[in-house]
Amino acid sequence: MTAPHPTVRHLYVHVPFCPSICPYCDFHVLTRRAGLVEQYLERVEDEAARLAGEYAVDLDTVYIGGGTPSFLRDAEITALAGSVRRHLGWGRLENTLEINPGTVSVDRAALWRDLGFDRASVGVQSLDDATLKFLGRQHDARQAREAVTTLVGTGFRVSGDLITAVSGQPLESDIRGLVDLGVGHVSAYTLTIEPGTEFARRGVTVEEDDERAGFEQTEALLGQLGFTRYEVSNYARPGQESRHNLAYWLGRTYLGLGPGAAGHYPAGRLPHTPHPTPHNLLTTRRTNPHLHDWLTGAAGEVQPIDAEEYVTDALFMGLRLRAGVNLADLTRRSGLDVRERYAGAIAANVRLGLLTLEGDHLRATPQGWWTLNRVVTDFLEA
Incomplete structure (x- = not known):
């Protein structure tokens, strides 16, 4: 079978497993149960092989997201990366792993680097313990700071996620604190109450004034700190833009691997x-x-x-x-x-x-x- 052209240069891999489900999350995620991760890894191997047979693939970027990919055990993330490399190759320009702060240690960060990941997208969300508790996060501010510091020290290009428009959130402190840790990229998302989430069932609301204030304050402060807003929700120091996400915004084709993953194909x-x-x-x-x-x-x-x-x-x-x-x-x-x-x-x-x-x-x-x-x-x- 001849693979069609043009060549696909980007791959997204979805890992659906999380240690817990955040009350604002409407992604396809679930907690791990006995045998499920093993079945998932076997199916990833099969699907990666099929994609390699159906499309011309020469990857520039790989993005492993979720869910909480860093929640996978060391042998599991090693197997997942191995399946991708074996059938589809690895990104020449950028390879991103989404990381929960509570899963980071010096040894694990070194393993992830050895597997070929060079960019870490860290779900910090806030550096304020009260805000993190409200958001249902399992890590605290100290763990978030230590995780980012460890990843920067291990040689990752680090992006930090922030959630804005949370009532009582010290947004300026969150932004300055994250930048001081050495991140080169910030993704700032307004808290959105999606149907079917725990927040929706609890009747949590987000005031439009808070949403607009967070939108404007984030841009102004990150601009002062040397970051350019290159996309609605994303800010980077020069050269630190997400090459993988730019492929989405520029309408490029990409493979989607894993449950719930979306792909844009030739x-x-x-x-x-x-x-x-x-x-x-x-x-x-x-x-x-x-x-x-x-x-x-x-x-x-x-x-x-x-x-x-x-x-x-x-x-x-x-x-x-x-x-x-x-x-x-x-x-x-x-x-x-x-x-x-x-x-x-x-x-x-x-x-x-x-x-x-x-x-x-x-x-x-x-x-x-x-x-x-x-x-x-x-x-x-x-």
């Missing part, structure tokens, strides 16, 4: 079928089923992407970036004249001060970032 053919896709489809998206169905080999949800959907997806993701979207490049990639097709939506949002258009570069303004869903809805309805 449209040479639909996954699990011998037939070519229709000529007007550019890519396909597939979302794997959750763990128990995935373990049986059940097929995931497949969504063929035509030119118009490709463009609206690219606008939704690309407008999250400070650099915005190059409309000429998007026209070339999609075969659709983007400026002509969406002239009305572009003009209307420029008039409202939500977008700017300079040459071929379409960008969201700060107000446009705040109302990005509304902006993209205009394109969907065009």
Whole structure:
């Protein structure tokens, strides 16, 4: 079987296991039970082999997320990394492991580095014990500081996650404290109450004023500390941007491995079928089923992407970036004249001060970032 082109250069691996489920979390996660991790690792091996046979793969980035990948025992994370390397290779540019502060030790950090991980995304969330308790985190502020310090000292490029808009949170102290620990990247997410979560069942709410204040305070303070906001929720020192996440925002194809993992695939053919896709489809998206169905080999949800959907997806993701979207490049990639097709939506949002258009570069303004869903809805309805 000939693997289709173009080459896929990015891989996301989902590890669904967590020591506990946070009250705000709506990801596909679960606590480990006897035998489940072993079954998961066997299935990862099989799925990695299948992906290697179906697609041309030459990886620039690998991102192992969850869940809590660092919750895997040493032999388990070694086996997982081995399956990826054996069938799909390893990222030339960046290999990220998501890490819970409570799982870090000097020896474990050294093992992760030896396995080839060079970037750590650490779920700090806050450096205030009261805030961490409210968020249901299992680590405390001391563990978070020690974890980041250990990872920086082991040679990782470290990104720290923060949650903002928590009532009573000392946000400035959280930000300054995280930066002082030596991180080169910060991901700052507003606390969002998702349906079905424990917070939703408890009636927890987030005030819009707190949300907006956190949004603005984070950008202002990190800017003073030498970080650039290169995406709505992400800040980096020069050269410390997440290369893997940039692939998502730039509309690149990537493999999704593991239960609940989503992938964006070349449209040479639909996954699990011998037939070519229709000529007007550019890519396909597939979302794997959750763990128990995935373990049986059940097929995931497949969504063929035509030119118009490709463009609206690219606008939704690309407008999250400070650099915005190059409309000429998007026209070339999609075969659709983007400026002509969406002239009305572009003009209307420029008039409202939500977008700017300079040459071929379409960008969201700060107000446009705040109302990005509304902006993209205009394109969907065009």
